[in-house]
Amino acid sequence: MKDIECFHDAVSHIPETASQIKKQGRKIMGYLCSYAPEELIHAAGFHPMRLFSSKSDIVLAENHLQSYCCSLVRGILEDSLNGRLDFLDGAVFPHTCDSMQRLSDIWRMNNRYAFFADVVLPAKLNTESAGIYMTEVLARFKKDLEAAIGKDIPDTEIKASISLFNRIRKNLSALYDLNSRHPGLISGRDLYALVKGSMIMDRKEAADRLANIVSHLEKMSPPVKPGKRLILSGSVCDTPDIFDAIETAGGVLVGDDLCTGQRWFEGPVMEDTPPLSAMAQRYRDRVTCPAKHSGLTTRAENLVSLVQKTRADGVVFLMLKFCDPHTFDYPYLKERLDGAGIKSMIFEMDDQQQSLAQFSTRIETFIHMI
Amino acid sequence: MPEKPNETVKIKSAKKMRDLMTAYYLEALSAGQNHKPVAWITSGGPVEPLVAMDIIPVYPENHGAMIGSAKMGEDLCAKAEDMGYSSDLCSYARADIACSVVKGGPIGGLPKPDMLICCNNICGTVLKWYEVQARFYNVPLFIFDTPICHGAYTPEIARYVRTQIDEYIAFLETVTQRKLDHDRMNEVGKLSLEGQRLWQKVLNTTAHKPSPMSAFDAFFFLALIVTLRGTRIAVDFYKELIEEMEQRIRDGVSSVPNERYRLLWDNLPVWHRLKWLSSKFSDHHACLVADTYTSAWCGTIKYIDENRFLDSMAEAYTRIYLNIGVDQMAEEVLNMIRFYDIDGFVMHSNRSCKPYSFGQMDIMRIVREKTGIPVLMIEADMTDPRSFSESQVETRIDAFMEIIKQRRG
Known part of the structure; x- marks a missing residue:
């Protein structure tokens, strides 16, 4: 389907995608995290683009980050230092984990782009004062953007952006829902290209194409594809071969707890409340990244309920090596899954993972076991 | 002319320091018998309200340093790895998490906490570590969230942190059922x-x-x-x-x-x-x-x-x-x-x-x-x-x- 192909094109040729957008007169703002206030960036007239590592060899970043820093952070710094991200006009760093926190400093101190901003979000999300602070931080970011563009960003613009991003969210949720009910309706490789593409390509185009894809798939008669129903859990998964390996081994993906997946797009921003507090509210309500705190058991409850809702047969933890927040949560999440009789497996990988042979063997064994 | 010593002359206060730390740990370890509440707190955390409320502060990080000095780190870290914690995680956290379970280390483990106070001004690791311990001990956790100042200490950070001091004291008063004496x-x-x-x-x-x-x-x-x-x-x-x-x-x-x-x-x-x-x-x-x-x-x-x-x-x-x-x-x-x-x-x-x-x-x-x-x-x-x-x-x-x-x- 042509609409799906467009997403594949966008994600496999990122510099070209960026150059197309720049030709339309839009400046590009990079971000690395699902807590980036994309609606504000968009309302300011920038194109928000999530940065993924090109997975090139680490050469220049070796002079800034030690080998025990995660491959995602090192990989993106390498791309920046190497000039591969010279299409950027700026970057924004929401506060999440320790590695991102220091990447922000290193990026700023070696900055190659016109605009730079930190969005120092609270680490704690479940108190009233954290909510107030979150809104104030967004207001500060709005001011930073206004200073950069030399004019105010009217609420009407922010609301229009919120509505556009909600449309993307709604369609991605609909896709996940369809796929969960009729697994195999769309391949994992395609599905995740749609999610990633929605972080990279022009958002209006993404929203329109996603709507086409949803209505197209809704009309299709569901293929019969039996397989073990699986949930992926982790930080980013930017290795499409993983999805192929799972499907080859006889699995089907029915949902995820990834920041390149449902954590990024689930749940709309309320459109009938003041925009900044509505955005802050969504960050507090959405499924949390483990670098943030919203209760001691919240993540486990979300994961168990996702498994139950999607009637999944098992959970695959994909752990980015050196990702502290996820690694800390793993023993507890596993314990809670075990307690609920849900099988799981863990696979530790790099963003620049060279070979998936080991993963293929592990996933085959796991699928046989469940 | 005073003779220049070539040999190292020991610092005399070291013995007193050892005695003070021993007394501190003895008091902390016997807190339960003396009906004194114990709070575990991060090394950079605001301890003063605890001291003012006669809550005994205990520092897992100081304990981690003791474990390291006693060369007991390898064993305890390996135990945490057996529990599913990756060897790439902070060794203080690994040693402490394992110690809570096996009661090992140079002093046989820290006294059980009645509450946990986690200030993330030193890292995000303590947040995860204290979540683990709050679940393990099933005690209340207060997170004192101090946003990083990449540049300025902004007015919104100032307001947020100041508000949390009130929340912190209210938390301590609730847990201990006592009022803070402001004098x-x-x-x-x-x-x-x-x-x-x-x-x-x-x-x-x-x-x-x-x-x-x-x-x-x-x-x-x-x-x-x-x-x-x-x-x-x-x-x-x-x-x-x-x-x-x-x-x-x-x-x-x-x-x-x-x-x-x-x-x-x-x-x-x-x-x-x-x-x-x-x-x-x-x-x-x-x-x-x-x-x-x-x-x-x-x-x-x-x-x-x-x-x-x-x-x-x-x-x-x-x-x-x-x-x-x-x-x-x-x-x-x-x-x-x-x-x-x-x-x-x-x-x-x-x-x-x-x-x-x-x-x-x-x-x-x-x-x-x-x-x-x-x-x-x-x-x-x-x-x-x-x-x-x-x-x-x-x-x-x-x-x-x-x-x-x-x-x-």
Whole structure:
């Protein structure tokens, strides 16, 4: 389907995608995290683009980050230092984990782009004062953007952006829902290209194409594809071969707890409340990244309920090596899954993972076991 | 003319310090029998309200340092790995989490907490670590969230942190069913500030040539300003320690015999190799006179107003050394290099501490550009000895000292 192909094109040729957008007169703002206030960036007239590592060899970043820093952070710094991200006009760093926190400093101190901003979000999300602070931080970011563009960003613009991003969210949720009910309706490789593409390509185009894809798939008669129903859990998964390996081994993906997946797009921003507090509210309500705190058991409850809702047969933890927040949560999440009789497996990988042979063997064994 | 001693003269206050720490741990371990509540708190956390409310503060990080020094880190870290915690995680956290389960370590584990106080001004790791412990012990957790000041201490950060001080006190009052006595709080605030000033004065004595103590001594004497900050005990002890240091200066007693080179240390100590490292440098007549770590407990005195302690501690606890931008950290390093007249900079690249270690290479570059002094980076871990290569580090120290010698002539 042509609409799906467009997403594949966008994600496999990122510099070209960026150059197309720049030709339309839009400046590009990079971000690395699902807590980036994309609606504000968009309302300011920038194109928000999530940065993924090109997975090139680490050469220049070796002079800034030690080998025990995660491959995602090192990989993106390498791309920046190497000039591969010279299409950027700026970057924004929401506060999440320790590695991102220091990447922000290193990026700023070696900055190659016109605009730079930190969005120092609270680490704690479940108190009233954290909510107030979150809104104030967004207001500060709005001011930073206004200073950069030399004019105010009217609420009407922010609301229009919120509505556009909600449309993307709604369609991605609909896709996940369809796929969960009729697994195999769309391949994992395609599905995740749609999610990633929605972080990279022009958002209006993404929203329109996603709507086409949803209505197209809704009309299709569901293929019969039996397989073990699986949930992926982790930080980013930017290795499409993983999805192929799972499907080859006889699995089907029915949902995820990834920041390149449902954590990024689930749940709309309320459109009938003041925009900044509505955005802050969504960050507090959405499924949390483990670098943030919203209760001691919240993540486990979300994961168990996702498994139950999607009637999944098992959970695959994909752990980015050196990702502290996820690694800390793993023993507890596993314990809670075990307690609920849900099988799981863990696979530790790099963003620049060279070979998936080991993963293929592990996933085959796991699928046989469940 | 006083005779210049060639042999190391021991610091007499060390024994008293050991006794004080033993008494502190005995009190903490018997808290249950004495019906005193125990709070576990992070090393950079706001302890003063606990002291004012007679809640015994216990520091898992200090415990981690003890585990490392006692060379029990490897075993406990491995136990945590058996429990599913990756070997890439902070070794303090791994050792502490395992210790809670197996009651191991040099003192058979810490007393069970009645509450946990987690201040994330040092890292995001403590947030995850304290979540684990809050579930394990099933006790209330208070998160004191101090947003990092990459640049400015903004008005919204100030408001957010100040509000949390009220929330913190309300939390303590709820858990203990007692009210905070504000007069007592003021008194504790004054003692805390005085303790920090005295600790700074202790560290300042090493600006003297030769230095009467080294960073290795500071790593040891630090424990009181961490654990007993806000008490008369810390104030009295540091006064005596300053007297002893001043006497050593008058007597010409140096920490390293025939001190010739003065070095600055960065990051946490390598607890399991303190003696070894100390003698390696000492053999080259090099004294580690200062470090960025122990000075973190007196680095924000400038923000504290003793008449408005609770208000001002919001800023003081938020702007500590690790919770600022790498460029600001580099500035502080440069200030220390000038103040202590440093010949070389030793950086511990610490696998267990990402916020301390990431950015070190940029600081290294800045130090080289602005001062021209040699910089050495050592790969290690504060508690877990498994990533430490003695022979490799030794070779690098020798090469580094050779460059310093040639440079100084």
